[in-house]
Amino acid sequence: MNFNEFTKLVESFEKPVILLEGSRNVLENDIDSLTILAVKLAEKFPQALFRSGGAIGSDNLFTQGVLQVKRENMQFVLPKSKKTASDKTTTFFFDTLSESEQEEIFTLAIEATPAYKGLIDFYKKKKPGRIFYKTQYLLRDALKVCGSETLQMNRADVGCFYINSDKPNGGGTGHTIRVCRLLKVPVIEQTEWMKWI
Numbered sequence: 001m002n003f004n005e006f007t008k009l010v011e012s013f014e015k016p017v018i019l020l021e022g023s024r025n026v027l028e029n030d031i032d033s034l035t036i037l038a039v040k041l042a043e044k045f046p047q048a049l050f051r052s053g054g055a056i057g058s059d060n061l062f063t064q065g066v067l068q069v070k071r072e073n074m075q076f077v078l079p080k081s082k083k084t085a086s087d088k089t090t091t092f093f094f095d096t097l098s099e100s101e102q103e104e105i106f107t108l109a110i111e112a113t114p115a116y117k118g119l120i121d122f123y124k125k126k127k128p129g130r131i132f133y134k135t136q137y138l139l140r141d142a143l144k145v146c147g148s149e150t151l152q153m154n155r156a157d158v159g160c161f162y163i164n165s166d167k168p169n170g171g172g173t174g175h176t177i178r179v180c181r182l183l184k185v186p187v188i189e190q191t192e193w194m195k196w197i
Contacts, residue, residue: 001188003196006158007044009186013157016048017075019144019180020066022058022162022173022190030190034058034162036197038065041160042073051075051144051156053137053172058162075153077144079136092151094140101148102139109142112178141176145185158186160193 001009010016020038042050042065050066052059054076066074067089074089081093097105106124110117116138123135147155159180161173168174180187 001186001192006188006193006196009158010045010048014047015154016045016157017051017147017154018045018048019051019156019159019161019176019185020059020062021052021055021144021159021176022062023164023167023171024055024057025164025166026057026061026162030162030194031061033190033194033197034061035065035068037160037193038062039069040065040197042066042069046070046073049073049075049154051077053077053140053144055172058173062160062162077140077153079133079140092143092148092153094136094143096151097143097148098150101150105139105142105146108146108179108182109139109175112142112182113138113175116175137172138175141172142179145176145179145183155183156180156185158188160188161190163189 018041026034050073052063054063063074071088076089076091078091079094081096106120110120119131119135122131145156147153161177163173177187
């Protein structure tokens with residue numbers, strides 16, 4: 001997708017939601033590109049909302065760019081509710097969803113990544129531990145894409161991702177991309193968006 005096509009897509013939505021995220025491991029030569037892209041998008045689309053999980057690496061670099069331009073258009077999606085210091089940004093929490101919406105996300109996450117069924121079954125038992133906390137993040141990743149009626153959180157319309165070429169389908173980023181594709185949310189990887197900057 002070239003930038004003109006991306007622009008037409010984004011402008012076809014009244015209040016577009018753009019995912020900006022990816023791998024924790026960013027090549028040194030690519031670091032500036034992520035923030036430059038986010039600045040470009042935030043300036044070009046002042047009506048857009050930008051959504052991230054706020055992790056170190058790609059998420060943080062993209063976020064820095066949006067915050068430089070329009071702080072109030074930044075949304076964070078976290079697994080567990082807590083006080084946040086991010087003024088003028090919006091934060092959503094997976095654990096504040098109703099049980100019925102959580103069940104819908106369990107189903108969506110398993111459909112996107114069947115290998116995670118065992119993790120999600122374990123999560124449902126609500127036994128704290130490493131597996132429980134890891135699974136919270138995978139469920140949060142699905143929420144970032146599908147949104148929530150209860151939280152008044154619109155579904156994502158498009159996602160720009162920075163992919164770890166060593167593990168292109170791995171971890172939370174690979175899972176988020178599979179959820180996007182399942183819900184027919186267009187995915188733009190750095191092989192495309194780096195040509196825009």
